[in-house]
C-alpha cells in the first residue's frame with residue numbers, strides 16, 4: 158500500500174490549494190461582477206468539466222495582454238488546448254490589457270471592453286451583432302459539453318465563428334465559403350474547407366482532391382463532400398474529445414484526448430512531408446525533415462545566414478558573365494517559384510522550360526545573369542526549370558529532382574545533398590557479362606561458348622509466341638498503373654504516418670505472414686483499398702537513407718512484381734505498404750498438405766498459420782501444367798527485370814515459393830524484392846547469410862562464402878522451377894522417396910532427364926494424367942532443362958535471368974548442361 162499512498166498524498170497536496178485559488182463558474186451573467194483578466198484563475202467550466210473558458214495571458218507580452226479563450230482541460234492546471242478565442246473578422250485574436258473586463262450590462266448585452274466597466278470605453282469584443290436585439294437581462298454566457306460558448310436567446314455560439322480549430326459536431330459556417338480556419342499565428346489558412354494556403358494565397362495541400370470538409374463526427378471521421386470520408390486511427394471510439402486544428406506549422410491535424418492521462422494523440426494529419434508546406438523555411442534555405450514531426454532549415458553550399466532563422470544569402474557574388482561561376486548539384490532538392498496565382502502557374506521566380514537535356518538546361522541558366530539556379534529531373538519527362546530567387550526549398554526524394562545551384566567557382570563548401578549519383582550512373586540496362594571460368598574442363602568451355610553464342614542469337618529471336626499472353630494481361634497492367642498512380646502524387650511513394658497505418662490495419666491485428674524481414678499485416682486504406690503492411694525489423698540507417706531506398710523500390714514497376722504504394726518512417730518504425738494480393742503464395746498451391754500459409758511477403762521459414770485468413774483452410778485448387786508454366790515464366794521475367802532493366806541493379810536474394818504471390822487468374826507477383834538493400838551496411842554481411850532460405854541458397858553462397866551475385870538468384874529460381882514441376886519441396890522430396898544421404902534434387906533430376914530419359918518421374922504425380930500430348934511434354938522438358946542450367950554448381954555457368962526467361966519461352970534452344978554434383982545444404 159505504501160507505493161500507492163504516496164503519490165495519492167502528493168496529489169491531494171497539490172490539488173487542494175489549486176482548487177481553492179480557482180474560481181469556477183458554470184455561467185456568467187449580469188448578476189456576476191465584471192470579469193477581469195487578473196481575477197485569480199476565474200474560469201467558466203462546462204457541466205462535465207472537459208472544457209473551460211477564461212482569460213489567458215499572451216506569452217512574452219509587456220505590459221501583459223490577454224485573450225479571452227475556450228480550451229480543453231488537460232492533465233494539469235497549466236495544460237490546456239485552446240479551441241477558440243475572441244477574434245476580429247480577419248481572425249486575428251482580440252487582445253487587451255489587465256484593466257479590461259468582460260461584463261453583461263443592464264440591457265443584457267455581453268461585451269469585453271478596455272478600461273473600467275464604463276459604457277463609454279472601447280469594446281474589444283462582443284458576440285455577434287444579432288445579439289443586441291434579442292438579448293435579455295437574464296441572458297448568461299455558458300460553455301456546453303461540446304466545447305461551444307453560448308449566449309443569449311438568439312443562441313450566439315462560438316461554434317459559428319471558428320478560429321484554428323473545429324470540434325466534433327461543429328458545422329462549418331457559411332457553407333465553407335472563404336476562410337474556414339486560420340492558424341493562431343495568422344500565417345496559414347484552410348480555404349473553402351478544401352485547400353491549405355500560406356500567406357493568404359499560396360496553395361500547398363488539398364484536404365482531399367476534389368472534395369471539401371463538412372464536419373468531424375463524434376466517432377472520429379472527417380466527413381467530406383461527395384459522401385467520402387477520412388478516417389482517424391482511433392476512429393470508432395466514442396466519448397473521446399477530438400479536435401481538428403490548423404497548427405502554427407501549417408499542418409492540419411486531428412487530435413484525440415486520451416481519457417486516462419488527458420494527453421493528446423495525433424490520430425490523423427493532412428501533410429506527411431512537413432517540408433512541402435510553404436513558408437516553413439525562409440528564403441534561400443532548404444527544409445530537411447528531422448524525424449516525422451520536425452524540420453530543419455539549412456543554407457545551401459556557397460550560401461550563409463547572417464541570423465539564426467532569417468534568409469540565406471550568397472557568400473560571394475559571381476559577375477553574371479558566366480565565367481567565374483559553377484553549378485553545384487543538390488540531389489532531391491527543389492524550390493518553388495514563389496507566389497503562384499493558380500495551381501499551374503509556376504510563380505514569378507521560376508520559368509518552366511520545355512524538356513531539354515541537362516547541358517541545354519545548364520546553358521540556359523548560365524546565359525541569364527539573373528538565373529541563380531536551375532532544376533532538372535532525370536527520370537521521365539526531363540523537366541528543366543530556372544530560378545531567379547530561391548524560395549521554399551525542400552529536400553524530398555519523392556521529387557526525383559536535382560537543383561543545380563550557381564555559385565562562384567572558388568566556392569569549396571561541402572555539399573550535403575547527394576545521393577542520386579548511383580541512380581544516374583546505373584541507368585539501365587545493366588548488362589550481366591558471362592565470364593569464362595578460369596579453370597575448367599574442355600567440355601565446360603565448349604558449353605560456355607555455346608551459351609555465349611546463343612546470347613547473340615537470342616537478340617534476334619522474337620518473343621512473338623508470347624505476344625498473345627502479354628496482351629491478355631495488359632489489362633491488369635493498366636489497372637495496376639492506374640491504381641498506383643494515385644498513390645504516387647509527386648512521382649514517389651506516398652508517405653504514411655504510423656497512426657494512418659495503425660488505423661488501416663486495425664491496430665496491427667490481422668497478421669498474414671511473418672518472416673525474417675518482418676511481420677505482414679492485412680489492412681484497408683480509407684478508400685477501401687486492401688493493402689499488406691510489412692513492419693520491418695532490423696532496418697538500420699537514417700530516415701533519409703530509408704526514404705531514398707524506398708523510392709528506388711517503389712519505382713520498380715512490373716506486371717509480375719508486387720506493387721509498393723508507400724512507406725512509413727515514423728521515429729524508429731519502418732513499414733512498407735504494398736498492394737494486397739488475395740490468393741496467397743505459391744507454396745500453398747504447390748505443396749498441398751504442407752500446411753504452409755501466409756500471404757503477401759511471407760518471407761520466412763517460420764511462416765505463421767494465422768487463423769484470420771480463412772482461405773488457408775480451404776482446399777486449394779490444383780495448378781495445371783499450363784498455369785505452372787505461366788507462373789514460372791512470369792517470375793523469371795520479374796527477376797530478369799530486377800536484374801537487368803531496373804534503374805539499380807537489384808538482387809532478390811530470397812526467391813522461394815513463399816515469396817511468389819498469386820493474383821486472380823494465377824498471375825504471379827514476386828514480393829520482397831529490394832529489401833536486402835534496406836538493411837544497414839553494418840548488418841549486410843550477417844543479414845545476407847541469414848536471408849537466404851535453406852534449400853534455395855546457391856552453393857557458392859553457403860560453402861565458399863563468396864559475395865552474392867545475380868547468379869545466386871538464378872540458382873534459387875532453378876530450385877523453385879523444379880518444385881513447380883514436381884509439386885514437392887526440394888528437401889522434402891528426399892525424405893519421402895529416396896533414403897540416400899547424399900541425395901541432391903538437381904543431381905537426381907539431371908539423371909532422370911539426361912541419363913534415364915524419364916522426365917515424367919519428376920512431374921507432379923497429381924497432374925501426370927494430363928501429361929499426354931506433345932505440347933505438354935515439350936513444356937515440361939523445357940522447364941526441367943532450364944532448371945538444370947540454373948542449378949549449375951558454378952555461378953558463372955548459370956545463364957542470366959533474361960536468358961532463363963528466353964529458355965522458358967522456347968525462343969532459344971537449350972543445350973545439355975553439366976551435371977550438378979553432390980551438394981548438401983542440410984547440415985550447414
Ligand SMILES: *[C@@H]1O[C@H](CO)[C@@H](O)[C@H](O)[C@H]1NC(C)=O
Nearest residue numbers: 175178195196197198234235
Ligand atoms: C492561478 O493559479 C496558478 C496555479 O495554478 C497560480 O500560480 C497563479 O498565481 C494563479 N493566478 C492568480 C492570478 O491568482
Ligand SMILES: *[C@@H]1O[C@H](CO)[C@@H](O)[C@H](O)[C@H]1NC(C)=O
Nearest residue numbers: 231232233234235236419420
Ligand atoms: C502539465 O502538463 C504539461 C503537458 O501535459 C507538462 O508539460 C507540464 O510539465 C505539466 N505541469 C505540471 C505542473 O505538472
Ligand SMILES: *[C@@H]1O[C@H](CO)[C@@H](O)[C@H](O)[C@H]1NC(C)=O
Nearest residue numbers: 272273274275276277278279
Ligand atoms: C468612464 O470612462 C471615461 C473615459 O473612458 C472616464 O472619463 C469616466 O470617468 C468613466 N466613468 C466612470 C463612472 O468610471
Ligand SMILES: *[C@@H]1O[C@H](CO)[C@@H](O)[C@H](O)[C@H]1NC(C)=O
Nearest residue numbers: 301302303304305314316326
Ligand atoms: C453545444 O452547442 C453547439 C452550438 O450550438 C451545438 O451544436 C452542440 O450540439 C451543443 N452541444 C451539447 C452537448 O449540447
Ligand SMILES: *[C@@H]1O[C@H](CO)[C@@H](O)[C@H](O)[C@H]1NC(C)=O
Nearest residue numbers: 326327328329371372373380
Ligand atoms: C455532418 O455531415 C453529415 C454529412 O453531410 C451530416 O449528415 C451531418 O448532419 C453533419 N453534422 C453536423 C453537425 O453538421
Ligand SMILES: *[C@@H]1O[C@H](CO)[C@@H](O)[C@H](O)[C@H]1NC(C)=O
Nearest residue numbers: 329330331332333334335349
Ligand atoms: C458559396 O459561394 C458560391 C460561389 O461564390 C455560391 O454559389 C454559394 O451559394 C455560396 N454558398 C454559401 C452557403 O454561401
Ligand SMILES: *[C@@H]1O[C@H](CO)[C@@H](O)[C@H](O)[C@H]1NC(C)=O
Nearest residue numbers: 355356357358359436495496
Ligand atoms: C506575403 O504576402 C505579402 C503580400 O501579399 C508579401 O508582401 C509578403 O512578402 C509575403 N510573404 C511571404 C513570406 O511570401
Ligand SMILES: *[C@@H]1O[C@H](CO)[C@@H](O)[C@H](O)[C@H]1NC(C)=O
Nearest residue numbers: 361362363365366367368500
Ligand atoms: C487539389 O485539388 C484541385 C481540384 O480538385 C486539383 O486541381 C489539384 O491538382 C489538387 N492539388 C493537389 C496537390 O492534389
Ligand SMILES: *[C@@H]1O[C@H](CO)[C@@H](O)[C@H](O)[C@H]1NC(C)=O
Nearest residue numbers: 454455456462463464465466
Ligand atoms: C545560421 O544557422 C545555423 C542553423 O541553421 C546556426 O547554427 C548558425 O549559428 C547561424 N548563423 C548565424 C550567423 O546566425
Ligand SMILES: *[C@@H]1O[C@H](CO)[C@@H](O)[C@H](O)[C@H]1NC(C)=O
Nearest residue numbers: 461470471472473474475476
Ligand atoms: C551581392 O550582391 C547583392 C546585390 O546585388 C548585395 O546586396 C550583396 O551584398 C552582395 N554580396 C556580396 C557578398 O558581395
Ligand SMILES: *[C@@H]1O[C@H](CO)[C@@H](O)[C@H](O)[C@H]1NC(C)=O
Nearest residue numbers: 472473566567568569570571
Ligand atoms: C575554402 O576556401 C577558403 C578560402 O577561399 C579557405 O580559407 C578554406 O580553408 C577552404 N576550405 C577548405 C575545406 O578547403
